[in-house]
Amino acid sequence: MNLDLSPELRAFRDEVRAFIKAELPADIRDKVRKGLQLERDDYVRWQKILYKKGWIAPNWPKEYGGPGWTPMQRYIFDEEVGKSGAPRVIPFGLVMVAPVIMKFGTEAQKREHLPKILSSEVWWCQGYSEPGAGSDLAGLKTRALREGDHYTVNGQKTWTTLAQYADWIFCLVRTDPAAKKQEGISFLLIDMKSPGVTVKPIVTMDGGAEVNEVFFDNVKVPVTNLVGPENQGWTVAKYLLGHERTNIADIGRAKHQLARVKEIAAAERADGGSLLEDEDFRDRIAEVELDLIALEATLLRIVAAETGGRAPGAEASLIKIKGSELQQQLTELLIEAVGYYGFPYNRDAMEHGWNEPPIGPDYAAPLAPAYFNTRKTTIYGGSNEVQRGILAKFVMGF
């Protein structure tokens, strides 16, 4: 869809492409392509490469180290990275907490945290959800009691992605238990090495353990780690939620996945030919491919509006809904493609360095787990029901 990409944008895209081709380590690219488990080091290695190039934080203002791109350049960059099979950039530091610190943080907080986020020296995670408060974020109970120059934090967060790798966590905590639901909440930065922080993995149905429970048992947090005014955490959280959603659909990665579907369907046999030649399955692929194209076109229209100066609003919810559904459709196609070889469960084969011959075709092992795992996309980040509620309120005016 480069029909009228300007020569400048075309040159930019070629530069991005050439860079990824030259710099993305082959072992990482291979893991992503095969759907294998990425380790901490894989993410960090790639992020440091982007950092060196100055491309790690497309959403940051230039003064903090962002590249100063236009919305369309960012769109192109995101798409190329996604298509290339590079790992996703872990968003908790760069995309989530950093803008919050820039907007609400003290000078000291900025000096302390932003450079280390930019250089991927420090890994962040997000402490929002709690066992009793999933979609209902404001129902959180984790308590931070102010005692002189520090808070004492007690409580539990859950669904914390990759907390096992994290150095810091940003949390919503209740600082005024007497206040009404959305009041009395504060936004706190907590060092994961603090005494009293415990991380416990949650095994998900695919057998993976990407998400965790994080327990706080009398954890002492300096008051200087408060971001924004005390009891104003809800405002901070809302800013964060509304701040960065353009790559939420991850079109590039969806294209990468679709290419993978076609690759696998070309390898699978059906009726004497390949499954990709089977008219019925081809039609099934087309069904999903059309949804991908529709989402991409919708995003490009939003980017055009952004370029025209309009800030993206509730469209983010639209993109979240359709983007998450698309990811589910793509993994569903993959289990359909692979037929009986979706059955064998072989978690080890999804780890790097597993050397036994595969059970069935070598691409098969991760496919059913990926389908199971991807059911989360319509639940997390504000469930799709919550997103529909946002659209009902802010777009439809109900």
Added chain:
Amino acid sequence: MNLDLSPELRAFRDEVRAFIKAELPADIRDKVRKGLQLERDDYVRWQKILYKKGWIAPNWPKEYGGPGWTPMQRYIFDEEVGKSGAPRVIPFGLVMVAPVIMKFGTEAQKREHLPKILSSEVWWCQGYSEPGAGSDLAGLKTRALREGDHYTVNGQKTWTTLAQYADWIFCLVRTDPAAKKQEGISFLLIDMKSPGVTVKPIVTMDGGAEVNEVFFDNVKVPVTNLVGPENQGWTVAKYLLGHERTNIADIGRAKHQLARVKEIAAAERADGGSLLEDEDFRDRIAEVELDLIALEATLLRIVAAETGGRAPGAEASLIKIKGSELQQQLTELLIEAVGYYGFPYNRDAMEHGWNEPPIGPDYAAPLAPAYFNTRKTTIYGGSNEVQRGILAKFVMGF
């Protein structure tokens, strides 16, 4: 699905089949098959034939003139009649008001009305919905003021099916305006020839005028026309709603429609062969056919439970939902089958006696109007949203 139909039931089915074959007038059968407009006389003629045979009221107790069939016999009868292309039996008298009169009516009401309903001498219609009260039946406003030995009725009913043919209407009216919503409602029988009753057709989007508004302007109704106690009409109405739903899915007619789809697809050309030979369209038909089979099997399970003595309960809502969706799917298939010849609008061609050559194939004219008209099935008789609410409450216990 006669795998283990007993010899007795098989004989019964053959008898029904032979009877319809011999007695259903060819002109009526032809109209139904072609989807043409049926007139009052068509319905009445066929109903009188069934009456003569003693088969007009399968749901009536034997003492009132019912045939005394088992649930399975009734199922078979309904299916055979539906498949044969006979007109549906107009339900307002036989299926709706008659059981109410049997249960709540006075001896005089029974004597007066039941025989004429049975013989199809009198045509009934239903006065439930009002302009401000569609799915919310209890919101009705039509007022019946008691003045000595009569009520004076003022108000308006709407969506009254075939009111233009009706001799009598049964109505829910408000007799106590001070009472709360569902109280203060009474069930009243009104002679359509009474001064002050006006019927005004509502043209639906398919161009037809099967439904009407019925206006009551100071209509005098004898108090003897009250059914059940005054202000207890809601109980009567609920009894009516719960009473007779087994043929709500009209499996026989759905089979008749599906056969029609295949007939038309066999006549349509595609890619050198017939559309019925087209693998893609065949798959599309199968999609709908499977839903038909699933609904039929579900109904037969309910019939088996009924035979075992269990009264059908909230399943009626399940059948209403799936039955109405099936009818919509079938008419949708028909417009898909006919391609461009869904475009010509030719209401005249749907009337009997129209002698000009058809525009396009002779089966085409009624197909798009039928699709448009059938959108009503998920709205009327308690919208499918209302039915889901009933199931949520009574089956899921929410």
Added chain:
Amino acid sequence: MNFAFTDEQKLLADSVARFVSKDYPFEARRKLMASEEGWSRAHWKSFAELGWLAAPFAEDHGGLGGGPVEAAIVMEAFGKGLVLEPYLPTVVLGGGLLAAGGRRDLLKALVEGALQLSLAWVEPKARFDLAHVETRALRKDGGFALSGQKGVAFNGAAADWIIVPARTAGGIKDKQGITLFLVPKGAPGLTLRPYRTVDGVRAAEVALEGVTLKAEHVLGEVDWGHPLLEAAIDRGIAAVSAEAAGIMGHIVATTRDYLKTRKQFGVPLASFQVLQHRAVDVYVLSEQATAMAYRAAVLVAAREPADRARAVSAAKAWIGKAGRQVGQEAIQMHGGMGMTEEMPVSHYFKRLTMIDTLFGDHRFHRRRFAALGGHVEKD
């Protein structure tokens, strides 16, 4: 791909939107639909004056230098008002073919508003296959004699010229051997049977019995009409996709308003969460449909016919399917009222339904898209 409108495009969009909201109230449309011709010559004159008839044509064809995007802008706005005037058959289909065939003389009359066209591409046994042409053109005295049947020729009765694909060589389903002819109104041997369509526009059955034409009545090259025809239909698809997007946009707005206004059980329908979410789904589909339609409008100008075909089939397949859902949900959410001829929404529903059939339904176009290998990334 840049989805931003140019300033000229914005002006065009505003001007058509203004016409629809001010000069095309639904009651006036209802009268037009019932009138003998089914649309208004006076409106058509305004369209010419406002430059809308010239908008999608290159300047050297007497146009204003626009293209399919301009046609889409007009059609989207027309969709919102269910405009009855024959912009699709005359300007998009017919005009596009006149331009492709180099008939600047006729194009001049067209942009001035003095010419009506019809494209009679439907054959009774062809379903959606454009190459299936049984109508025959036999060579006769240096010219041709046409015989055959064409169905559902939109704007057939009003057309000054009907463009008729006929077979000059090859077998019934061959792409080669199809020639496009300009058949003048009232030609001996030409019989029309005009009618209204279920969605309120006008069409006609066309019978040709030895209609005699001269060589100059050929549009383009003899035997090579199929590529022109396919390109014209593809532009037609981009245009009706935009119309469908306009219809969906209108449906979203009216359904939203209806849910807010209409009360049941003592509260507005909009207070029911189930209806809220379903209205949101309809909105989401409508937004995507608009994006798909303009994507098709941009890409229908692609140099490679396969690229063009992929883009329009993608749009038509997606929009056809989405349109079913949007239309059905709209009627359901309007309840009984949505079933009536009186409520405008039923008319939008009907048009949206029929747009799925027009030029091939969503299943046909999904297959066409898949057969072309799906989306192909260029570069």
Added chain:
Amino acid sequence: MNFAFTDEQKLLADSVARFVSKDYPFEARRKLMASEEGWSRAHWKSFAELGWLAAPFAEDHGGLGGGPVEAAIVMEAFGKGLVLEPYLPTVVLGGGLLAAGGRRDLLKALVEGALQLSLAWVEPKARFDLAHVETRALRKDGGFALSGQKGVAFNGAAADWIIVPARTAGGIKDKQGITLFLVPKGAPGLTLRPYRTVDGVRAAEVALEGVTLKAEHVLGEVDWGHPLLEAAIDRGIAAVSAEAAGIMGHIVATTRDYLKTRKQFGVPLASFQVLQHRAVDVYVLSEQATAMAYRAAVLVAAREPADRARAVSAAKAWIGKAGRQVGQEAIQMHGGMGMTEEMPVSHYFKRLTMIDTLFGDHRFHRRRFAALGGHVEKD
């Protein structure tokens, strides 16, 4: 068609339901799944004692005179508890084939609980085509030598006999020329690679390298194994359809309970109309699935293979598709909790997902149904 259970069938249903609710709590199942064999020999012994292994066999085969309906009753109840014991491979598939092949000796051991079976019908390149058999059986010394690869043989490691379709004649996709062999455990040249499946049961890859068998190891007639195999798979389809229906019934109940218990925004999830209606849709699908499964169980006994095939393909196509929706909705309505290994619902979801693949997915079976002409009314 009569859907009412006989008294014996009611007793059977009650007895299996009692076992599942009392002796098969989810935590016990979790341990079984993690155990070496993956299921319990002790349970299997109980099944034998309770007559469940004999239930679907005719009396002259040592059974209790039941058939596919009895198998469905057991499997539906097993679905509600996600029972891991290999009833499907040993009793339904293997036992069915022993009966068809007249092996009363082995059947006797089977109903006594002393025999495990596996049917290795999957070939790596066959997808869902039962006639695609590349494994070859060459005649050798009055017997046969088998070589080839079979995949995903359920219960392969525990099986005393693996039933292997191999080609004795014809081309790779010919129906004729397939012979069924009983391959004994530990036969020289037979290699198994056992593993757990994503839905918690056990299967194995089977390699055959010149496995030497005698003539008496042939089940049924040489070259005529395909009709037996197809009939066995069709019975398997009826059985897993019932299992799927049981799973759906369980999902409806747990989802209902979860929605009533779990609070968000200060109220139970069950108070949200959107979730109410979606839970109802899941219930409706589950009711229909049960009816479809028992319909298949009745009709799989039809005399005509085509009637049998139509009925089971109808059930499998419908239930496979419905199962996707039911499973996906169940996880969504359970929110994050539904994603965890800890919550039983995720295990039901996984099994339901994989049942769609088993014996051919819903698209495959819809096509099979359509290719057989769809439903045909008899008489």
